Amino acid sequence: MEMESYAASAEFRRFLDATLRRAACEAVDEYLSRNARFARKHQLASIPSVVRSMKLGGLRELARRQREKNTKEANQQREKNTKEANQAFWGFLGDLIGESPDGATPPFALSRLARELLEEKGWWENEASVEEKTEKKRMRRRNKENLERMMNAALEVYFEHFNCHYFFRRQGED
Amino acid sequence: MNGEGMVALDGETLRSVDLFLEGFYPRSRETGKQLDEVRLDKSQIRGFESLAGSTRRFSEIVNYIKNQAGKERGARARWRQVAGPMLGQLEELEAEADRLASGDAARALEIKLKLARGWVRQVVAHYLYERSLREEA
Numbered sequence: 087m088e089m090e091s092y093a094a095s096a097e098f099r100r101f102l103d104a105t106l107r108r109a110a111c112e113a114v115d116e117y118l119s120r121n122a123r124f125a126r127k128h129q130l131a132s133i134p135s136v137v138r139s140m141k142l143g144g145l146r147e148l149a150r151r152q153r154e155k156n157t158k159e160a161n162q163q164r165e166k167n168t169k170e171a172n173q174a175f176w177g178f179l180g181d182l183i184g185e186s187p188d189g190a191t192p193p194f195a196l197s198r199l200a201r202e203l204l205e206e207k208g209w210w211e212n213e214a215s216v217e218e219k220t221e222k223k224r225m226r227r228r229n230k231e232n233l234e235r236m237m238n239a240a241l242e243v244y245f246e247h248f249n250c251h252y253f254f255r256r257q258g259e260d
Numbered sequence: 261m262n263g264e265g266m267v268a269l270d271g272e273t274l275r276s277v278d279l280f281l282e283g284f285y286p287r288s289r290e291t292g293k294q295l296d297e298v299r300l301d302k303s304q305i306r307g308f309e310s311l312a313g314s315t316r317r318f319s320e321i322v323n324y325i326k327n328q329a330g331k332e333r334g335a336r337a338r339w340r341q342v343a344g345p346m347l348g349q350l351e352e353l354e355a356e357a358d359r360l361a362s363g364d365a366a367r368a369l370e371i372k373l374k375l376a377r378g379w380v381r382q383v384v385a386h387y388l389y390e391r392s393l394r395e396e397a
Contacts, residue, residue: 096267096366103319103369104354127330243319250323253330257340 089209089232093239101203102243110247112194114255117178123167125175126260130249137245141238145183145245152176182248183237196244200236204229209236267366269374277371280356281378284349288379291346292386296394298338304328305387312380318357318372321380322350346383353379 092098136144156173182195191198204210209232211225311324329343353375361368
């Protein structure tokens, strides 16, 4: 089955509906258990529109910009706490859509789930199986493209689950 | 297969779905009563019913409830009082769908939606009934 037709299959729709929901909820729970201060809910407001209009590249850029924005010097302690909380949040979010070179990507990260799905379906090529440099490079590029396609197909639903669970867990708070 | 990889459920499965919902009815009724007790507006309940009827994804129903509960501010905590039990009931419907589907992804999706829509209809009908009783009193 080609990747395009797989995206319309029941198996993939179940992956979006159940597997991604469990993972995104786990991600939120992990973030909340790992931090003492949390990003306010309005920080998440731009995620759906960025995901819809600019896909993975746009979300990566948003996470990067938000992280950098929150590293600037803060005068008041309260402002400093907010900036630190936002920085931790966007750093965490960046990890969900990035891939750690040492294989430490958390099991609930979208990038990890997408890669595992590619491997399971036989769409991930084993770079270690070839010696020739040019072919290795081509393989890496194809893997990267396939990973981005798979992540883009799942991105909107993953962050719908993520945002809704975040709002639910942070109910009654700003 | 018909449209977007959806399957038509066989008669036996549809009977199992109906039987399960029959058994679940007392709990749906209790939820409908709670929705009225916390004074959720009719328009919000109609919005919920409409979403359940139009979505192709079970998790959209779950996310709708979480979102409503999460966005309430201050003392106006209506969805927040009922979201936990509602999500718990949806979890039970999902587990039943997985059991009935016996590992078939397409069937599991259809059964989940069928169960969730049936449950929403039961809940909304009882909410409207409780509301009408209260308004008459």
